[in-house]
Amino acid sequence: MVNEPNEILPIDTGRKPAVPRTDMEKDKLINRLKRVEGQVRGLQKMIEEDRYCIDVLVQISAIQAALKKVGFNLMERHTKSCVTKAIQEGHGDHHIDELMKVIQQFSK
Secondary structure, three states, rough: OOOOOOOOOOOOOOOOOOOOOHHHHHHHHHHHHHHHHHHHHHHHHHOOEEEEEEEEHHHHHHHHHHHHHHHHHHHHHHHHHHHHHHHHOHHHHHHHHHHHHHHHHHOO
């Protein structure tokens, strides 16, 4: 059962993926996050330089889109590996509920 929409998922459950990420998967995610980190630094500089509000807002939107892309990538992998494995092993309900909670968080 999916909990209330305002419930926040724990930051660290202490669990590991059912199928460990490959080095290539980790590298791709880390590289994307480093690009986002650079975008955030650029955003900070824009604020320091008192840049035009619309320019700052466009940059914020780009950062949000980049983070969502990383999140959806992880969500897809989780669904195809962890959730699928749990369903095959006969205990998928918890994993489906957990996935639905994070999808709710993403859609806010």
